Amino acid sequence: xxxxxxxxxxxxxxxxxxxxxxxxxxxxxxxxxxxxxxxxxxxxxxxxxxxxxxxxxxxxxxxxxxxxxxxxxxxxxxxxxxxxxxxxxxxxxxxxxxxxxxxxxxxxxxxxxxxxxxxxxxxxxxxxxxxxxxxxxxxxxxxxxxxxxxxxxxxxxxxxxxxxxxxxxxxxxxxxxxxxxxxxxxxxxxxxxxxxxxxxxxxxxxxxxxxxxxxxxxxxxxxxxxxxxxxxxx
Numbered sequence: 001x002x003x004x005x006x007x008x009x010x011x012x013x014x015x016x017x018x019x020x021x022x023x024x025x026x027x028x029x030x031x032x033x034x035x036x037x038x039x040x041x042x043x044x045x046x047x048x049x050x051x052x053x054x055x056x057x058x059x060x061x062x063x064x065x066x067x068x069x070x071x072x073x074x075x076x077x078x079x080x081x082x083x084x085x086x087x088x089x090x091x092x093x094x095x096x097x098x099x100x101x102x103x104x105x106x107x108x109x110x111x112x113x114x115x116x117x118x119x120x121x122x123x124x125x126x127x128x129x130x131x132x133x134x135x136x137x138x139x140x141x142x143x144x145x146x147x148x149x150x151x152x153x154x155x156x157x158x159x160x161x162x163x164x165x166x167x168x169x170x171x172x173x174x175x176x177x178x179x180x181x182x183x184x185x186x187x188x189x190x191x192x193x194x195x196x197x198x199x200x201x202x203x204x205x206x207x208x209x210x211x212x213x214x215x216x217x218x219x220x221x222x223x224x225x226x227x228x229x230x231x232x233x234x
Contacts, residue, residue, distance in 0.1 A: 020191050021182075021199045022065075024057055034203065038218050044227045048101075051150075051225060054180060054202050055105040059146070062176045062200045063109070066090060066144045088174075091137045092146040093118060095161050098222040099148035102178065106146075116140065118164055120157045129160040141169030145176070150221045152182035152201070154212055155189035162194050172196040181218060183208045 024030055036042060037050040071085040093116040094100045103115055119133035137143065145165055152158050158177060165175055173196040182201045185208050190199065205214040218224070 020195070020197065021187055021201070021204075022061065023204055024061060024200075024202045026203075030054070030057070030202065038216065040219070042224075044224070047224050051101065051180070052105055055102045056108070058178050058180070058200055058202055059102065059106055059109055062146055062178050063090075065176060065198060065200070086144075089139060089143045090146070091116060091140055091143040092148055093136065093140075093161070093165065095120060095147065095149040095157060096133070097226065098150050101150060101221075101225045102148040106148075118161055120160050129156040131160065131164060134164060136165075136168055140165070143170065144174045145170050147175060147177045148179075149177065150180040150225075151214070152177070152179045152186040152190065152199070153208060153214055154183075155186040158186065158190050159193055162190070162197060176200060180221065181205055181214055183214045 033050045033054050037047050037054070042050070067087040068084040069087040071083045073081050073083060075081050090110075091114045092103070092106055094103055096117055096119040100117075106113060106115070114137045116136040117133065118131065118136075120129050121132050122128065123130040147158075147161055147165070149158060149161060158179075162172075162175060162177065166172060172194055175194075175197045177190070177197055177199045179199065179201050181203050182199065183205050187199065187204065191197070205217060207215055209215055213219070222228075
């Protein structure tokens with residue numbers, strides 16, 4: 001079953017997918033970036049270079065979804081420019097470690113947006129995603145929140161991360177899950193449990209293989225981006 005078939009099933013059995021899942025337009029430029037970073041022979045520096053460009057597109061798209069209000073400023077020639085500013089506080093929460101890869105591009109867009117951290121790993125006994133560390137902005141309950149997690153595969157860590165924010169007082173409809181790749185299975189699992197969140201992704205993959213890797217996929221994102229091995233992450 002391919003991604004389009006799963007999307008059609010999802011539309012029939014639940015709410016319309018487009019209301020909660022936004023895939024970036026599959027332009028030639030985006031496909032070029034994906035080809036460069038998915039290539040198994042890409043070096044660490046090449047992988048980072050192309051992944052960061054996609055992150056920029058994802059974050060820009062995500063910020064288009066939050067409400068804005070009017071902002072008038074005076075230009076150097078003494079005239080008024082009618083612009084916009086965020087209507088609500090914005091913050092981001094990175095799912096350590098892979099989610100931290102998206103922080104630099106957010107900083108290039110807006111230096112003032114605070115960033116929280118959560119660490120989720122698989123419990124050695126229960127094998128379930130478990131929260132090991134959390135540091136969230138004090139005012140997070142009042143914020144529109146971007147969750148940074150590049151991979152949405154089985155959906156386990158995504159569901160755990162979203163629930164942590166809801167438990168901290170964040171409204172479900174104020175959460176935007178920002179990710180690089182997602183599987184149809186992961187989309188279904190997350191959106192069936194949280195019907196009001198939004199997911200912004202650059203690619204809906206075909207399926208998960210027996211090892212829970214997305215196909216055609218990108219390999220282990222954290223290992224490729226940071227050049228290390230992360231044991232126990234989900």
